[in-house]
Amino acid sequence: MKNKPAYPLGSVDNALLLLHMLRDQGRLKVTDVAKELGIARSTAHRLLAMLVYRDFAVQDEHHTYLPGPFLGPAAGDGGGSSLRELRAHVRPAMEALCARVRETVNLMVRMGTEVRFLDSIESPQILYVGDRRGTILPAHRASGGKVLLSSLPRDQLAHLYQDLPDQERASLLRELDEIRPRGYALNLDDTEQGVSAIGAALRNGRGTPVGALSISIPSARYTPDRLPSLLTDLRQSITEAEPHLTNFPPDPPEALDTRPHASITTRQPTNGTT
Template structure:
């Protein structure tokens, strides 16, 4: 079938078009420098730099230590969204609604890309004071309950490579205290769940458990999040029990 010609929209926005073209180039071609983007788009270097920085801000791109840019978490997930993230989201939504109905707190599904996690599905609690919808948001994995249980599933070699100092050369302050993180992951591995007390957002507590595929690999995490003023430590076993039960049902459906 011959390709269909698409006329440009009547009110084309050049900056949006250029940003989308850059995103496509990064995903399809790999890393690019500012000067290469400038040349390809026929724009000034300063314009190319501003566009790339906006893509970095929205997680469509990341900047490497050599100052080149490559596809970011959003595009990395999109590359296999139909086979992984999109299917996970569709399968998980009914279970998230069930968790909210049982626990009366907001529920989330997260997946990991490198040292970050993305919330691919989120269902809000109906309570007036609640944690809002986080769908589409990206956080450092070590700062979320779901991220901790996913990191805990890594082999020692994979973990070491992921948090090697050279990966944070451009932004060394983003590298966590590795010794403290190793200890936290050991606790999460033993317990089978993780708790995030204000690490991703002040005043918010979350509890997360892994969702595993047929081979036992953690492919996602289920979590519930709530305002810290409503959290009671003695209720933790209840949160974990319900999360594990719902995660087990989701795992059976995914298989």
Template structure:
């Protein structure tokens, strides 16, 4: 039962934290169990759980039960762990040397990608760095590559949570058709979807220390030719495999 007598408390935040504690203690949590623990309607409990899924603090596992997600804090190890940016940087540099086009490291946060790092090409006509920029995942090559690696129900949960947060509604059927193509190709593509004049390609690295990451290549459409996609795809897949062998268990 929740106590409501503490002054200054934000009730929705408190409820979300209660659910996180319960998931960690029990391993998983159903909507009914969450509603009972919070003393709220099941619909309210489900909205809270979907929000946690959208921000990666929870995932929906078997039998529609919710479990701690990749963003849920884990106990720290005995030594310091390099940041994701530091760990992936050598592979980002390797990719850049192989393709000589602007390359980025991005992570998936809810339904957005966040560009953590990048190396800019030196061509006179080039795609500039987007380090620090956030973009809708479904419009970017890196976002498509990362979403394609998630179960369908998790993709749906992320976009359901985003819709509850008053973000633009996405056609999920169309998105899943595109993600099916991305899984087949193993490469995410973006031709002027995120912004005019850009052609981009990306490969997912998987979850590294709980963060879903991807490497991408971007160039101006004006310099793009059909052979570039095949060349970029080969180098993205090659670099991603090297990174996975070094960084994933």
């Protein structure tokens, strides 16, 4: 028989109860949590957001919360392979790519209309794009996200972006039509000022995208004439990684996070800044 602590922390208790609910029920909405715990919707939303932040929960495009990586296989991972396995499969190719291009290399997966950075290997240069692990960005603005979106049928894209203004949605669809045949996408200051990136999809043995690799570069160092060599190196790394993904589940996990993340970092302070 467990005794309740003399000075219980209500917020901690609610968060732990939420973990039980996620484990036992599998799918939760903010209204369900508020009703079950007897708390305000705003409080329920904040609790769920913290669980997402710490990978105990993920959120899909329907605003439903599901068990996250720390509670078992993530939603949509196709039958048990974890995000840790995906990172392990791809990391050797990422390390080789970073060594060749001397720029930061990232692994990401699509989660509805967002992309989550699963792994990063930082550039050894003084001015570099920093580690982005855990960062969430809009898929239609990130290079890897654009490539992953380009593999989706138009009706699914229309559903995902039904809330976009008509003109912006039409522009996005045109851009994805251009990306689809060439197989890579660019992000030139689209997500963060001063950061440029090139991304391409990783596919399993059935040709289904399971993630994307990107090279992130300070815009001050990126010029269009670098694109051919960067693209060659990126494609080489994808060729190195894909044999290890032959049987990897086809669908990336669905989640959502809004954590801000710094991108450009200098290894040595300049004029009092970093």
